Amino acid sequence: MSEPIPFIPPDHRDPLNACVHCGFCLDVCPTYQLTGDENNSPRGRLRLWKEEAQGRLAPDPWTTFYTQECVGCLACEPACPANVPYGEALEQVRHQHVSEGRDEPGWRLRVADWLAKRPGVFNAVTSPVRALRRFGLLPHRNLFAGQPKVLQSTAAYAEQMMRKHRPDGPRVALLTGCLMEAVFREINFATIRVLIENNIQVVIPKGQGCCGAFQEHAGFDGVGDLRDQNRQAFLDVACDAVLANSAGCGLALRKTLGDQRPVRDVIDFLEELGPVRRERPAADRSPRLYVDLPCHLVHGQRIDRVPSKCLDATGLRWELAPLAKECCGSGGIYHLRKPENAEAILAKKAAFLNDSQGDPPCLVTTNHVCMMQWNSARAAGIVKRPFRVAHLIQLLDPQAVI
DSSP: OOOOOOOOOTTSOOHHHHOOOOOGGGGTOHHHHHHOOGGGSHHHHHHHHHHHHTTSSOOOHHHHHHHHHOOOOOTHHHHOTTOOOHHHHHHHHHHHHHHTTSSOOOHHHHHHHHHHTOHHHHHHHTHHHHHHHHTTOOSSTTOOOOOOOSSOOHHHHHHHHHHHHOOOSOEEEEOOOSHHHHHOHHHHHHHHHHHHHTTOEEEOOTTOOOOSHHHHHHTOSOHHHHHHHHHHHHHTSOOSEEEESSHHHHHHHHHHHTTSSOEEEHHHHHHHHOOOOOOOOGGGSOOEEEEOOOHIIIIISOOOSOOHHHHHHTTSEEEEOTTTTSOOSOTTTHHHHSHHHHHHHHHHHHGGGGGOSSSSOEEEESOHHHHHHHHHHHHTTSOOSOOEEEEHHHHSOTTOOO
16 A cells, blocks of 8 residues: 655645634535535635544544545635645545545446556456447446547557657657546547647657546555656657646646646636637537536636636637536546435536527536546436537647537
8 A cells, every 4th residue: 555645835824724714615615605604614614624633532433524525626725715625635534534544435436546546457347338339329427429449559659740740849748648538539639630730749758657637536555656756757758738628637747747847727728828720610600519618627726717718719709608617516536436426516517508698508627537527417417408518728739620
């Protein structure tokens, strides 16, 4: 069993003593808004954790319950005037609860953890899922249709495209991800095409693995080992930047590489360069895009600007979705552990699609787990009309079919 990763807050302060109990976090916390329960808020959880840590409260099932209730959206961090590193505290407490047996993630999450740490096995086991998605056969409410290659890997495709087009601009190293590569690798392929079209060289570092975000969310062991593995893989490659096409994975990789390599969100990177614009025939300009901004991009990476250059470059009409900077309820694995809460959080955001323009409307985001959560609005009956879910990089893709 791996040793627990050491807990060192970014500013070296104790987060349990940093909270000034001002309550600014209450207005942005999705679980407090859902329940009105003070214990179901960041400052409420911090108080419970502090009481236990100082021995004034014995390990209590309610503390475990409220810790599990947290989505982990990190909306409280930018709202906090005391700059409490709440996410770091949450990660530590989750790990502690799992290691002590207070929190027992189900067997499905444990299997997913085992697979995420073994990308070769994960990719082989999920090949039928990729095949089913190609034919629109979706065995789970969170899965959406797509065209992933069943056998060709992202690394092999990047080498093929680099040999064919030979871009000579900035050189970037791309994180392929565990779930992204195993199930949604068509997003990786689209990312490669868009980058190369914009004269960006793409390299896929060998030896990279899961970013560790899944283990952070679940409280599992092994985060330190995964960070060491990726640190070695990405530092061995000469590049101008490391790119991630998933907000949560990008945040995890930033923790891994720190200031040793610049880690950038792929859309934010393209926004800075100014992407190639898609020219759409008049008949194709009507789809309406509604843009949602992932929590781990806005609150975690603190990138809250709307990527208007990239959105304009799609050649399609777009606008921000209502509540675009609020959590959709996915929270990494929150939609799997707390599906009722996640559905209630999503319902608040997604109901507008029933009356929105576009036939069908298209919900656009930049995180594959958020895409899964939005797609579940069909099965949940929140959205009663057809709609699409897409990653913004797919709409910039020269091979995009609108």
